[in-house]
Amino acid sequence: MSKSIFQVKRRTLHFHVEAGTSRGILTQKNSYFLQISNPDNTGFVGLGEAGPLFGLSPEYKEDVLDDFQMAINHLSRDLPRDKTEVSQWISAIPFNQPSFRLAAEMAMFDYLNQQNGIYFQNDFSASKHPIPINGLIWMGSKEYMQKQIESKLAEGLTCLKLKIGAIDFESELDLIRSIREVHSEKELTIRLDANGAFPIHEAANKLEKLSKYGIHSIEQPIKAGQWNEMADLCRKSEIPIALDEELIGIKDSEELLDKIKPAYIILKPSFLGGFEATMQWINLANDMKVGWWITSALESNVGLQAIAQFTGQFSDLIPQGLGTGLLYSNNLASGLNTQHGNIYFDAKFPRENPFQNLSL
Numbered sequence: 202m203s204k205s206i207f208q209v210k211r212r213t214l215h216f217h218v219e220a221g222t223s224r225g226i227l228t229q230k231n232s233y234f235l236q237i238s239n240p241d242n243t244g245f246v247g248l249g250e251a252g253p254l255f256g257l258s259p260e261y262k263e264d265v266l267d268d269f270q271m272a273i274n275h276l277s278r279d280l281p282r283d284k285t286e287v288s289q290w291i292s293a294i295p296f297n298q299p300s301f302r303l304a305a306e307m308a309m310f311d312y313l314n315q316q317n318g319i320y321f322q323n324d325f326s327a328s329k330h331p332i333p334i335n336g337l338i339w340m341g342s343k344e345y346m347q348k349q350i351e352s353k354l355a356e357g358l359t360c361l362k363l364k365i366g367a368i369d370f371e372s373e374l375d376l377i378r379s380i381r382e383v384h385s386e387k388e389l390t391i392r393l394d395a396n397g398a399f400p401i402h403e404a405a406n407k408l409e410k411l412s413k414y415g416i417h418s419i420e421q422p423i424k425a426g427q428w429n430e431m432a433d434l435c436r437k438s439e440i441p442i443a444l445d446e447e448l449i450g451i452k453d454s455e456e457l458l459d460k461i462k463p464a465y466i467i468l469k470p471s472f473l474g475g476f477e478a479t480m481q482w483i484n485l486a487n488d489m490k491v492g493w494w495i496t497s498a499l500e501s502n503v504g505l506q507a508i509a510q511f512t513g514q515f516s517d518l519i520p521q522g523l524g525t526g527l528l529y530s531n532n533l534a535s536g537l538n539t540q541h542g543n544i545y546f547d548a549k550f551p552r553e554n555p556f557q558n559l560s561l
Contacts, residue, residue, distance in 0.1 A: 204239075204279070205238065205239045205278045205279075205280050206237070206238050207235060207273050207274075207276065207278075208236045208238075208556060209235050209236075209266065209270050210233070210234050210236075210266075210555060210556060211231055211233050211234075211264070211266045212231070212232050212233075212234065212501070212531075212533075212555055213230070214229060214230050214231070214232055214501055214532065215229045215530045215531055216228050216229060216528055216529060217527070217530050218339075227499075230252065230254070230499060231265075232250055232252040232500060232501050232503075233250070233252070233265060233266060233269045233304065234248060234249065234250055234304070234503065235248070235249040235250075235251070235304045235305060235307075235308045236248055236554075236556045237249075237308045237311075237312045239280070244315075245316075245317055246311075246317070247307075247308035247312025247313075248308055248311050248318075248503055248552075248554065248555075248556075249303070249304035249305060249306070249307035249311065249504075249507075250303075250304055250307065250500050250501060250503045250504035250507075251265075251269055251300040251301050251471070252300060252498060252499060252500045252501070252504060253300045253471075254471075257472065257498075258300055258449075258471070258472065258498075259297045259298070259299070259449070259450060260298045260299070260300060260301060268298075269304075272294045272295075272298055272305075273294075273305065275293040275294060276290065276293050276305060277293070280309065280312065280313075281309060281313065283313065284310065287306055287309050287310065287313075290305075290309065291305045291306050291309070291475065296452070296474060297450065299471060299472055299474035299475070299478075300471045300472075300498075302474045302475045303470050303471050303474065303475045303476070303504075305475075306475040306476055307320060307476075307504065307507045310476075311507070317552065318506065318535075318536070319548065320506070320510045320511065321507075321510040321511050321514060323510070323513045323514045324513065325509065325510060325513025325514075325546055326510040326513055326546060326548060327548060328536075328545070328546055328547055328549075331544060331545045332509060332512055332513060332518060332523060332543060332544050333360070333518060333519065333521065333542060333543055334358075334360075334521050334523050334539065334542060334544050335358070335362045335390075335392060335520040335521070335522060335524065336353035336356070336358040336360065336361045336362065336524060336542075337362050337364070337524060337525065338350055338353065338361055338362065339364055340364045340365065340366065340367035341367065341368070342368065343368065343372045343373075343375070343376050346363070346376055347376060347379070350363075350376075350380065354384075354389075356539075356541070357541035357542055358541075359542050360390040360391075360392065360520040360542065361380075361389065361390070361391055362392040362393070362394055362522065363376075363377070363392070363393050363394070364393075364394045364395075364396065365393050365394070365395055365398070366395045366396060366398025366399070367398075370407060370410075374411070374414075377391065377411070377416075378414060380414075381414045381415060385415075386415035390417045391414070391415065391416055391417060392416070392419070392420070393411065393416055393418070393419040393420065393440075394420040394445070395419060395420065395422045396420070396445075397421045397422070397424035397425060398422075399422045399423050400423075401423055401427065401430050404422050404423050404430075404434055405434065405437060405438070407422070408422060408438045408439070411440060412438070412439035412440050416440045417441070418440065418442065418443045418464060419438075419440050419441075419442060419443065420442075420444075420445045420467055421444065421445045421446050422434060422438075424446075425446040425449065428457070428460050431444070431461050432460055432462060435461055435462050435463055436462070441463075441464030441465060441492075442463050442464055442465075443463060443464065443465035443466060444457075444461065444463045444466050444467065445466075445467040447461070447463075448467075448472065448473060449472045449473075454481065454482055455485055455489075458485065458486070458491055459489070462491075463491060464491070464492060465491065465493060465494070466482065466491055466492075466493045467493070467494065467495075467496055467522070468482055468483065468493055468494070468495045468496070469495075469498040470495075470498075470508055471497075471498040471500065471504070472498060479511070483515075492519075494518070494520070494521050494522060495508065495511070495512045495521050495523070496521065496522025497523055497525045499525060499528065500525075501529065501532055501533050501555075502526050502532050502533045502534065502537055502552075503535070503555065505525060505526050505535070505537060506535045506537055506546070506552065508523065509523050509537065509544055509546065520542070521544075523544050524544060533552075533553040533555055534550075534551075534552070534553040535552050535553065536548060536549070536550030536552065
């Protein structure tokens with residue numbers, strides 16, 4: 202049998218509008234794709250995506266194409282025979298390159314399924330059941346954020362996630378207050394994401410002020426790595442706290458959750474090292490009665506399609522962070538679409554392969 206062939210390529214994705222976070226404004230990002238093929242099996246390929254993010258992903262550089270290629274070179278060309286062997290196969294890629302591990306796992310699942318774009322088989326990937334999602338509101342001026350909110354509400358979304366921390370806090374409070382004057386907690390769920398923007402000495406006071414407006418949860422109010430301070434906030438805050446960046450690079454997940462005792466954890470497979478690693482967090486969270494939801498990490502539709510299909514295996518989901526497919530002007534076509542606060546998948550829609558139609 203012929204050895205498999207690995208190919209890697211880069212694609213620069215361009216945002217439709219500026220995406221503001223507490224770490225700066227994004228106008229474009231690079232994603233890196235892995236294609237697995239075999240001369241003896243010309244009908245199917247496996248596609249995976251690595252999309253390391255500035256300030257978050259440990260493997261991030263302005264261009265990681267060479268690093269990605271080097272990581273892939275460690276993988277055996279003798280491919281796993283089934284999904285039970287994939288975890289051992291991707292272990293050749295170091296733990297501190299989580300998005301590369303996800304890309305390899307994603308591509309291998311795609312290749313093994315032999316269905317070109319079906320990574321996981323469940324009711325979502327079979328086009329039988331949608332997944333509820335939240336709408337994402339980027340940081341910016343009060344007017345800009347208000348415009349985004351009105352647009353998302355017009356689309357029928359009933360759960361919004363507002364990124365905060367970029368403008369002055371009183372303006373953010375005023376914005377949230379104006380939302381609540383029109384939309385009650387029963388009508389609209391509001392989540393906040395501070396991306397670690399609150400100084401420790403101000404965090405408790407800011408959380409107290411925000412708690413007046415029926416906030417579902419707030420992600421990462423202070424920077425990651427301050428376990429004692431975060432644990433103290435989790436004990437005292439009236440707003441349930443969710444950990445996000447706190448999970449990156451953590452090997453002892455039980456120690457983290459036991460120490461901080463968050464209400465929720467936010468799971469990004471690209472930051473955690475893949476789907477099996479994400480499942481380990483889910484199982485632990487369920488055992489420890491910690492809530493969770495899954496989000497993308499600004500992948501293209503290739504990665505988003507796989508992450509959404511992984512999420513589709515779970516039932517009774519609260520809104521997930523999977524509504525990022527419309528971010529880019531040059532995204533890859535896929536069977537994903539969003540309607541009225543849900544993401545749907547059309548299994549009959551042909552997935553665009555970046556190796557056949559690459560626009561750099």
